[in-house]
Amino acid sequence: AASSPSSSSAIVVASSSSKSKSKAALAFVKRRTRSEREFDEEYMKKYGDEDSHIPVMLGEVMDVFDSSSSSFRLRSFVDCTLGAAGHSCAIIQAHPELQTYIGLDVDPVAHEEAQSRINNMLNSTPACSSTNLKAHMLLKNFKEIKQAIGQVDEKLLLSGVDGILMDLGMSSMQVDDPRRGFSMLNNGPLDMRMDPKGSLKAEDILNSWPPTEVGKILQEYGEESNWYSLQNKIVKARLGGGFHTTGDLVDLIRGSTSRVKGGRQGWIKTAARVFQALRIAVNDELKTLENSLYNCFDCLSPGGRLAVISFHSLEDRIVKQTFLNIINNIPRKDDTIIEEGGFGAEPKEFNYYPGEKEVWIKQVVKGSSGVILTKRPITATPKEEKLNSRCRSAKLRVIQKM
Structure with a gap:
């Protein structure tokens, strides 16, 4: 049948809209720095558990703290977000020179599982049992990193630690447990507390x-x-x-989402945004993150590195801006003292890292107190994304102290 003028116009509009979306998608890809590391599925599975948690961008994290490719040495390391200890176990096994390890998690379930896994590895692996490594797993929020390091070794708090990792993603064990209230697909209480001792619930x-x-x-x-x-x-x-259960909230969202705008997929996306908003509010995640980034950088030794994996744009923007503030000596918002010459200083850009070249480092941004080793965040390889859909939004940023 011949097309009417109105239907022809609709086709033109649809085509134009499609092209606009394609251009936007291409622009987004160009802004990312895809990891060029060859994805090793077997290596990932060695330190992950498909039933509970798969460590995101494990190979890329190992590159950041690799001692063989530069003058960087990892004698002390803090994992601020233990989870199922996938990243930590890999770091410990790869670094026989490691002397002090500290793992933090505010979630008692995650803490207990990680502690058991790390202790089992240390006791059963000859390479680990023969080292002088002292491992400490503490039930603390990463905002308490200074207290945690001081509790372990006050001298280490003064000298600084060589490496710190923050993996801001939620573990599968949290999302998949209906009793925690994080899942929009499994009915449970409207809780969403990372720390069960917290007073505020969704x-x-x-x-x-x-x-x-x-x-x-x-x-x-x-x-x-x-x-x-x-x-x-x-x-x-x-x-x-x-509202008393996640099901109550999901029912409201499902009934509020127009079927014309995507049907089931539409309400799921809306629910994901609502659940994210509530979780952030319950755990005061964004304010905690900004302060914790400053605290972590303070705890680094000269040459020490802080790596942060974020999973949504709100987190990533905070990490990006806070890193820029840190290298230019711009204090956190609640500080009253501004170091002379720090506020408003423009960072200098380099197309190489000043020292032995590391393959994963593409472009850096240098300031007076540190170097951002990832001008653009590193994202997972297509192979890893295919295996683990939760890593699709992951972004890795790294800063090094001068």
């Missing part, structure tokens, strides 16, 4: 926070365009008994 926010505050976290932490409508529907739902 249920409290939904049922008792002022409407404007609910809308604010949906808009800012979830980057949800339909935040105002959801805010009003959440407040209205309080009159009918409120």
Whole structure:
């Protein structure tokens, strides 16, 4: 049948829209720095567990802390987010020169599993048992890194540690446990606390926070365009008994999402943004992150490296900007003293790392107190993304202290 003028116009619009999306996607890819490392699936599986957690960008993290390719030496290391200890186990086995290891996690379930796994490895692996390594696993939030290092060795707090890792992603053991309230696909209590001792739950926010505050976290932490409508529907739902399970919240979101805008996929994306917003608010993640980045950098030794893996744009923007502030001696927001000549200083760019060239380092940004070794964040290889869909949004940024 012949096309009517209106249908022809629709085809042109659709074609134009498709081209615009293609250009946007291409621009996004160009802004990323794909890892050029050959993905080793067997190596990843050695330190991961498909049933609980797969360490993201394990090979790339190992390159960052590789002692063989530069003057960098890893004698002390802090894993700020232990999880299932995949990254930590690989680091410990690869570095016989490591003398002090500290692992932190505020989640008691993750802490217990990681502690058991690391102790078993240290006791059963000849290469590990023959070293002078002292391993310490502490039930602490990474914002307490200074207290943790001081608790282990006050001298180490003064001299600084050689390597620090922050993997900000949630582990599968947290997401897949309905009792924790993180999953939108498994019904459970509206909790979402990383630290079970915390007083604030997602249920409290939904049922008792002022409407404007609910809308604010949906808009800012979830980057949800339909935040105002959801805010009003959440407040209205309080009159009918409120929210007590993740299923209650999912039902509201599903009923609020137009089928015209993507059907099932549409409500799932909306739910993912809402759950992210609530989780960030419950755990005060963004403010904690910014302060913790400063604390971690303070704890580095000269030449020490901090590697951070983030999983959504809000985190990545904070890591990027905080790294720039750090190398230019711009203090954190709650500091009152600004070092002379630090505020507003422009970083110098280099196309190489000043020293022995490391393959993974492409472009760096140098400041007066440090060097950002990843001008653009490193992202996972296509092979790793295919195996582990949760790493698709992962971005790795690294800073080194002068």
